[in-house]
Amino acid sequence: MIDAHIPDKRLPFLWTAGRTGVLFLHGFMGSPLSCRPIAHQLHTHGLTVHAPLLPGHGHFPARLANVSRTRWLREAEHALAQMRSHCDEVFLIGHSMGAVLAAHLAVNNPDIRGVAVLAPLFNVPSRGIYLMPVAQYLLPYLYPLRHRLVDKHVIERRVLDFDATVAINDPAVQAQLDEWAKLPTSGLNELRKMAKYGRALYPHIYQPAMVMQGQLDDTLDPALAQRLFNLLPSPRKQLHRYPNSDHELMRPDDPAHQQVWSTILSFIEQYRCQPNTEKLSPG
Numbered sequence: 001m002i003d004a005h006i007p008d009k010r011l012p013f014l015w016t017a018g019r020t021g022v023l024f025l026h027g028f029m030g031s032p033l034s035c036r037p038i039a040h041q042l043h044t045h046g047l048t049v050h051a052p053l054l055p056g057h058g059h060f061p062a063r064l065a066n067v068s069r070t071r072w073l074r075e076a077e078h079a080l081a082q083m084r085s086h087c088d089e090v091f092l093i094g095h096s097m098g099a100v101l102a103a104h105l106a107v108n109n110p111d112i113r114g115v116a117v118l119a120p121l122f123n124v125p126s127r128g129i130y131l132m133p134v135a136q137y138l139l140p141y142l143y144p145l146r147h148r149l150v151d152k153h154v155i156e157r158r159v160l161d162f163d164a165t166v167a168i169n170d171p172a173v174q175a176q177l178d179e180w181a182k183l184p185t186s187g188l189n190e191l192r193k194m195a196k197y198g199r200a201l202y203p204h205i206y207q208p209a210m211v212m213q214g215q216l217d218d219t220l221d222p223a224l225a226q227r228l229f230n231l232l233p234s235p236r237k238q239l240h241r242y243p244n245s246d247h248e249l250m251r252p253d254d255p256a257h258q259q260v261w262s263t264i265l266s267f268i269e270q271y272r273c274q275p276n277t278e279k280l281s282p283g
Helices: 032-043 069-084 098-108 127-138 152-162 171-181 185-204 224-231 257-271
Strands: 013-015 020-025 048-051 089-095 114-118 209-214 237-242
Touching (some): 020 098, 032 257, 069 089, 069 098, 069 185, 089 098, 089 257, 098 114, 098 185, 127 185, 152 171, 185 224, 209 224, 209 257, 237 257
Parallel strands (some): 020 048, 020 089, 089 114, 114 209, 209 237
């Protein structure tokens, strides 16, 4: 059965190298696991990389209950402070809800060298989430399987992603799927607030910025990437669309993975000031 502890692969990491740093910020219900492959590639090119774990994340979604977005913002600020102790300049990469965290840091820290957002959060993925301010007091959790909001195989894949050793067809495991998949309505309400906050922040990002969006994204509407891009005031901005990619652009099994990480590296090389000469392996 699933262990109560967060797996090592989902824990935060900091791999030091040169004086140019890249801070990765994961999304809602995500973890540093999703950015490890790209972080490794950037690190081998002499970049210091750091990915914090947001409070309430890293395990199944029930742990997001009653975790305020303020804690996510503070964790992002703390991670940036850590980067500054190792780096002279910092780039930000935010995935999904992490785009809002990246925007928060960029707007409040003009010395950030550049911001890249992947499958960025602009609006919430479902209109039902707008009911969460009231629903959270009446219904603590939503059960996606019970209400057929998602296919059972999607939940099974997430469980195996969390722990590949789980015997997914074991009747005892199948009986637990509904409980493992439950979503706290308080957490969904915080996601709603984050989306609103992001829309207020995006028009104030003046650093070089890059938006990357998979056109097959079934989590967030891919058309909204264009709206976000239009709001960015920086003349140094780029929009990249990937026709065969979904929401998880950073994962190695995504068709555009190689192109995504190399485009991010090119973006950093274009706008960095400090040349990095050290190339170390992750430790």
